[in-house]
Amino acid sequence: MENIQAFKRLMDSPRSVVVVTHFKPDADALGSSLGLAGYLRKKGHRVTVVTPSDYPSFLAWMPGNREVIAVSKDDPRPLEAAKAAMQSADLIFCLDFSNLKRTEDLADTIRGSKATKVLIDHHLEPEKFADFEQWTVASASTAGLVYQLIKELGEEDLVDADIANCLYAGLMTDTGGFRHSNTTRMEFMLASELVGRGADPSCVAKLIYDNNSLERLRLTGFVLAQKLQVLPEYRTAYMVLSADELRQFGSQTGDTEGLVNYGLSISNIRLSVLLYERKTEIKYSFRSLGDFSVNELARRHFEGGGHKNAAGGTFKGSLADALKKFLDLLPEYRAKLNS
Numbered sequence: 158m159e160n161i162q163a164f165k166r167l168m169d170s171p172r173s174v175v176v177v178t179h180f181k182p183d184a185d186a187l188g189s190s191l192g193l194a195g196y197l198r199k200k201g202h203r204v205t206v207v208t209p210s211d212y213p214s215f216l217a218w219m220p221g222n223r224e225v226i227a228v229s230k231d232d233p234r235p236l237e238a239a240k241a242a243m244q245s246a247d248l249i250f251c252l253d254f255s256n257l258k259r260t261e262d263l264a265d266t267i268r269g270s271k272a273t274k275v276l277i278d279h280h281l282e283p284e285k286f287a288d289f290e291q292w293t294v295a296s297a298s299t300a301g302l303v304y305q306l307i308k309e310l311g312e313e314d315l316v317d318a319d320i321a322n323c324l325y326a327g328l329m330t331d332t333g334g335f336r337h338s339n340t341t342r343m344e345f346m347l348a349s350e351l352v353g354r355g356a357d358p359s360c361v362a363k364l365i366y367d368n369n370s371l372e373r374l375r376l377t378g379f380v381l382a383q384k385l386q387v388l389p390e391y392r393t394a395y396m397v398l399s400a401d402e403l404r405q406f407g408s409q410t411g412d413t414e415g416l417v418n419y420g421l422s423i424s425n426i427r428l429s430v431l432l433y434e435r436k437t438e439i440k441y442s443f444r445s446l447g448d449f450s451v452n453e454l455a456r457r458h459f460e461g462g463g464h465k466n467a468a469g470g471t472f473k474g475s476l477a478d479a480l481k482k483f484l485d486l487l488p489e490y491r492a493k494l495n496s
Contacts, residue, residue, distance in 0.1 A: 158289060158290065158291045158306060158309060159289075159290070160289065161309055161310075163289075164275075164289050164310075165310055167248070167273065168200065168202075168310070171200075171201040171202055171203065172202050172203070172247040172248050173202075173203045173245060173246050173247045173248070174197055174202045174203065174204045174205070174246060174247065174248045174249075174250065175204075175205050175206075175207055175239075175242050175243050175246040175248070175249045175250070175272070176190045176193055176194050176197075176204060176205070176206045176207070176249075176250045176252060177190075177206075177207045177208070177209070177239075177243075177249065177250070177251055177252070177260060177263060177267065178190045178207075178208055178209075178251075178252045178253050178254065178260075179209065179253055179254035179259040179260060180209040180210045180259055180260065180261045181210050181211075181212065181410065182208050182210075182212045182216075182253070183212075183213075183216075183330065183331075183414065184216055184326045184327055184329075184330040184331075184365055185253055185298050185299050185300055185326075185327035185328075185330055185331040186208075186212075186252065186253040186254075186299070186327075187208070187212055187216050187219060187222075187225075187323075187327075188216075188219060188300050188323040188324060188325075188326040188327035188330075189252050189253055189277065189298070189299040189300040189302075189303045189323070189324065189327045190206050190208075190250075190252050190253075191206060191219045191220060191221040191222065191225075191323045192300060192303055192304075192320045192321075192323035192324040192327070193250060193252065193277070193303045194206050194221055195220065195221060195317070195319055195320040195323065196303075196307055196312070196315055196316065196320055199315045199317075200312075200315070202248075205224075205226060205239075205242040205246075206221065206224065206225045206226070207225070207226045207227075207228070207239045207242065207243070207263065208225055208226070208227045208228065209228050209259075209260045209261045209262065209263050210227065210228055210229075210230075210261070210410075211227050211229065211410050212227065212410060212411065213409070213410055213411020213412075213414065214370075214409065214410075214411065215364065215365055215368040215369075215411060216326075216365070216411075218364050219322070219323050219326065220319035220320075220322070220323065221319075221323075226238050226239050226242070228261075228262060228263065230436075236262055236263075239263060239266075240263070240266045243263070243266050243267060243270050243272065244266065244270060246270065246272040247272055247273065248272055248273050248274075248275065249267060249270060249272045249273070249274050249275070250275045250277060251267065251274060251275065251276050251277070251278070251286075251287065252277050252278065252299050252303070253277075253278055253279075253280075253299040254278060254280065255276075255278050255280035255281065255282060255283040255284060255462070256283070256284045256462075257284060257286060267286075268286060273288045273289070274286060274287040274288050274289075275287055275288065275289045275290075275291070276289070276290045276291070276292055277290075277291040277292070277299055277302050277303055277306065278290075278291075278292050278299055278302070279292070279293060279294055279295075279296040279297070279298065279299055279302060279464075280294070280462070280463055280464060281294055281452050281462060281463070281464065281465070282456075282462065291303075291305070291306045294464070296343075297328065297331055297332045297337070297339040297340060297341070297343075297344050298327045298328045298330075298331035298332065298344075299327060299331075300323070300324040300325070300326070300327025300328045300331070301324075301327070301328050301343075301344065301347045303324060303327075304316070304324050304347060304350070304351065305347070313350075313354070316351075316354045316355075317354070317355060318354070318355025318356065318357075319355075320354070321351045321352075321354040321355045321356035322355070322356050322357060322360070322361055324351055324356070325348065325351045325352070325356035325358065325361055326361050326364075326365060328344060328347060328348055328351070329348070329358070329361060329362065329365070330365060332344055333418070334362070334366075335348070337466070337467075338446075338466065339464075339466075370407075370409070370412075372406050372407040372408070372409075372412070373406075373408075373409075373412045375406055376403075376406040376408060376412055376413075377416065379402070379406065380396055380398065380416055380419075381419060384396045384397060384398060384402075385419065385420065387420075387423065387426070388487070389425070390491070391428070391487045391490070391491055391494050391495075392425055392426055392427040392428065392494045392495060393420075393426065393427070393428040393429070393430070393487060393494065394419075394420030394421070394423055394426050394428070394429045394430070395420070395429070395430040395431070395432070395480075395483070396416060396417070396420070396430070396431045396432070397431075397432045397433070397476065397480055398413065398431070398432070398433040398434070399433075399434055399476055400434040400435075400436075403433065403434070413431065413433055413442075416431050416442075417429050417430065417431040417442040417443070417444050418444055420444070421444050421445075421446060426446075427445055427446045427447060427449055427494050428443070428444070428445050428446075428449060428451070428490075428494055429443075429444045429445070430442065430443055430444075430483060432476065432479055432480060432483070434476055437473075438471045438472060438473055439471065439472040439473075439474065439475075439476055439479035440469065440470075440471060441455070441459050441461065441469060441470040441471065441472065441479070441483070442469055443455055443463075443467070443468045443469065443470065444466065444467055445465075445466045445467075446466065448493075448496075449466075449490075449493055449494060450465045450466075451463070451464075451465070451466060451467065451468040452464055452465050452468045454468070454470075454486075454490070455468040455469060455470040456468075458470070458482070458486060459471060459472060
């Protein structure tokens, strides 16, 4: 972090702190947030963790989960509490998102708050709103950046098993269990240090990867058997899920997570896409291999973005129109996909 000494001086006195992450947080978003919150509380800060939505039930094991203020579309009270905490905060940590629009209904409150803002993130093209930044796309996870910041402050001895398990969960999942191309020597070094601080790799993996509901497994089977489509001429796989189909399998938040990765497991496929209906929009999840940038695709055509090989986007309209828009674009990218 630039200006690390100024940041250290800021952190040396107890403050009122809010830690916020993005809409529909994954394991890296929630793990980095709760891991950071655990560390800040050990420093004597008063900490509130806020999420702009609910999150998967298989993340509820994380220490500190019960104190999270999760904004709900059905209950205005969490949103009111989140905004009140931000308006009175001395510090707001923004984790695992590069643009405030990823916080949905909280964006204007964060932008308008007089609190000092700290961005900790690894996504491309960050919005310049923070006073301090711990940011690099070279990091595989935001959780790794949180741990590196704690080390820069010389306070890694404050990292206990609870904090280490939260951070390890983020590191493990954002590297795809240390299988993705973002896995470098640094990720293994960070993982080793976190295990040395008490993280339990077997337990964390079990809680995240082997903690499925029966409905989620049946949804996965349905998608693979009936919804997976392959376009060999574009080296592309795609899946489309309607709201009715999601309801048929009792889908909960997080049940679609990871489905898009199955497309890339097919031999000779370079691009995999999942489209599914939300209440007010269509959500795209993009994954790619090699030099094909889904971040560029998502930013240019789908009001989204993310990483080079993992990104998301949205579409206002019908599911059929969302699919047509994607399919109509493929000829433009045929040469890149087949290069």
